[in-house]
Amino acid sequence: MCPCQNGASEQQSAEKSEMVQVPLNGSTSAHSVASTAAASNGVNGHANGTANGTAPRPQRPINPYAPRASDFLSNVSNFKIIESTLREGEQFANAFFDTKTKIAIAKALDAFGVEYIELTSPAASEQSRKDCEAICKLGLKAKILTHIRCHMDDARIAVETGVDGVDVVIGTSSFLREFSHGKDMAYITKTAIEVINYVKSKGIEVRFSSEDSFRSDLVDLLSIYQTVDRIGVNRVGIADTVGCANPRQVYDLVRTLRGVVSCDIEVHLHNDTGMAIANAYCALEAGATHIDTSVLGIGERVGITPLGGLVACLYAANPEYVKSKYNLPMLREIENLVAEAVEVNVPFMNPITGYCAFTHKAGIHAKAILNNPSTYEILKPEDFGLTRYVSIGHRLTGWNAVKSRVEQLGLKLTDEEIKDVTAKIKELADSGELAVGQKEALDRLLRKHREGTLTRSSSPSPTRA
Numbered sequence: 396m397c398p399c400q401n402g403a404s405e406q407q408s409a410e411k412s413e414m415v416q417v418p419l420n421g422s423t424s425a426h427s428v429a430s431t432a433a434a435s436n437g438v439n440g441h442a443n444g445t446a447n448g449t450a451p452r453p454q455r456p457i458n459p460y461a462p463r464a465s466d467f468l469s470n471v472s473n474f475k476i477i478e479s480t481l482r483e484g485e486q487f488a489n490a491f492f493d494t495k496t497k498i499a500i501a502k503a504l505d506a507f508g509v510e511y512i513e514l515t516s517p518a519a520s521e522q523s524r525k526d527c528e529a530i531c532k533l534g535l536k537a538k539i540l541t542h543i544r545c546h547m548d549d550a551r552i553a554v555e556t557g558v559d560g561v562d563v564v565i566g567t568s569s570f571l572r573e574f575s576h577g578k579d580m581a582y583i584t585k586t587a588i589e590v591i592n593y594v595k596s597k598g599i600e601v602r603f604s605s606e607d608s609f610r611s612d613l614v615d616l617l618s619i620y621q622t623v624d625r626i627g628v629n630r631v632g633i634a635d636t637v638g639c640a641n642p643r644q645v646y647d648l649v650r651t652l653r654g655v656v657s658c659d660i661e662v663h664l665h666n667d668t669g670m671a672i673a674n675a676y677c678a679l680e681a682g683a684t685h686i687d688t689s690v691l692g693i694g695e696r697v698g699i700t701p702l703g704g705l706v707a708c709l710y711a712a713n714p715e716y717v718k719s720k721y722n723l724p725m726l727r728e729i730e731n732l733v734a735e736a737v738e739v740n741v742p743f744m745n746p747i748t749g750y751c752a753f754t755h756k757a758g759i760h761a762k763a764i765l766n767n768p769s770t771y772e773i774l775k776p777e778d779f780g781l782t783r784y785v786s787i788g789h790r791l792t793g794w795n796a797v798k799s800r801v802e803q804l805g806l807k808l809t810d811e812e813i814k815d816v817t818a819k820i821k822e823l824a825d826s827g828e829l830a831v832g833q834k835e836a837l838d839r840l841l842r843k844h845r846e847g848t849l850t851r852s853s854s855p856s857p858t859r860a
């Protein structure tokens with residue numbers, strides 16, 4: 396079986412068969428120095444040396460991912476996460492959370508540090524109501540929200556559960572007005588005012604959101620947001636319910652809304668066209684204050700902005716801020732918990748926790764990574780409690796990568812001998828005799844070379860991982 400199919404729980408713990416684990420000691424400072432170098436090259440667009448290419452220029456500490464001075468509206472380093480695995484996530488086709496699982500997920504998210512946890516409407520079922528009450532009683536640091544229709548019946552049930560806030564939603568696009576609830580904007584506005592005033596009268600937070608915002612009329616949208624802002628709603632929400640928006644549209648709508656309301660702005664972004672993380676980033680750049688996520692992005696259809704992907708993106712922008720807010724090494728545990736609960740694997744290309752997220756293969760990459768991890772890494776694995784690997788047992792390897800393994804094994808080989816054994820590795824890989832996943836066989840090969848007994852017959856037998 397391909398190791399990628401083992402699931403995330405085995406991703407880092409399993410010995411990666413042909414991988415050399417690169418020691419992390421001493422790599423931290425090198426990491427930032429290299430980012431600086433890359434940044435000045437990338438940003439200035441010219442090389443970092445003198446005209447004759449010999450003496451390097453002094454490097455300035457520039458982070459190309461940091462917000463620019465012009466981003467005066469940006470909340471990329473000032474945002475809150477509304478974690479909706481227990482609401483949007485329960486709408487994922489394979490999610491059937493029992494009470495125990497919901498509590499485990501809520502506790503894990505709280506320990507991770509999300510600011511809000513959103514729960515399924517207590518109007519959905521009697522068990523949903525009881526679970527909502529049970530989670531409210533856990534005494535978590537995160538604020539607990541529940542998500543309801545814009546209807547007094549739902550609001551009355553919600554405020555009795557003990558939640559810290561209620562997220563109210565109603566569709567404003569013509570599609571939803573005609574084919575979902577059948578109400579016009581006048582009715583929606585009147586009901587929204589009634590529900591918001593009622594929830595506020597109970598002394599808890601209230602948010603009003605327009606479902607399908609990007610297919611709604613802009614004047615309708617701004618008008619209802621302005622109305623609810625005036626009566627003291629805590630947040631307004633923009634929802635890309637069908638995942639049709641692109642980053643520029645998200646930026647424009649949030650930017651426009653930012654000029655119209657004074658309350659906080661939440662965004663809820665579906666991932667049907669793969670834009671959910673980029674859209675969330677642009678929403679923050681335009682002044683949004685709260686982002687909805689779910690673990691692994693689970694939700695209706697292909698779901699919403701994934702917690703891990705969003706964290707990766709925002710860490711790249713401001714690592715210190717993200718590290719100070721969240722318990723990053725817990726991410727893998729939370730993803731495994733949810734993946735198991737909904738019976739899916741963590742995707743191999745998942746940011747941070749994907750099977751190969753910190754594995755480097757090609758010789759050119761391996762050499763540079765061994766010298767300085769920032770050359771090919773924007774996220775530091777150690778900040779997420781994870782480990783970096785270099786893969787050497789294949790035809791794309793180079794002698795520098797092989798040398799690092801030789802040194803790890805404490806073998807004494809000259810550079811010429813290492814180059815010689817590298818050629819042998821390539822030859823064996825080409826002939827299929829050095830299959831993926833043979834760390835022991837590879838190490839045997841290096842040791843044999845050291846002993847000067849390298850022969851065709853001593854080569855490792857091909858196996859597959």
Ligand SMILES: CC(=O)SCCNC(=O)CCNC(=O)[C@H](O)C(C)(C)COP(=O)(O)OP(=O)(O)OC[C@H]1O[C@@H](n2cnc3c(N)ncnc32)[C@H](O)[C@@H]1OP(=O)(O)O
Pocket residue numbers: 486516518519520543544545546564565566575576577606636695
């Ligand atoms: C985009 C989103 O993800 S929004 C959140 C979705 N979450 C949920 O749907 C929670 C789980 N849902 C449920 O358990 C049920 O749908 C319930 C309990 C909410 C309602 O169940 P039912 O009364 O049987 O109605 P049903 O689900 O068939 O239809 C939805 C009803 O809500 C109305 N409605 C739909 N959206 C809204 C809204 N945002 N605000 C007010 N009413 C709404 C519809 O008009 C329809 O009313 P009807 O009874 O007059 O036909």
Ligand SMILES: O=C(O)CCC(=O)C(=O)O
Pocket residue numbers: 483542562563564604605606607632633634635636637663665
């Ligand atoms: O309440 C919201 O803002 C979003 C509701 C929702 O799940 C959606 O529109 O996709």
Ligand SMILES: [Zn+2]
Pocket residue numbers: 483636663665694695699
């Ligand atoms: Zn949604």
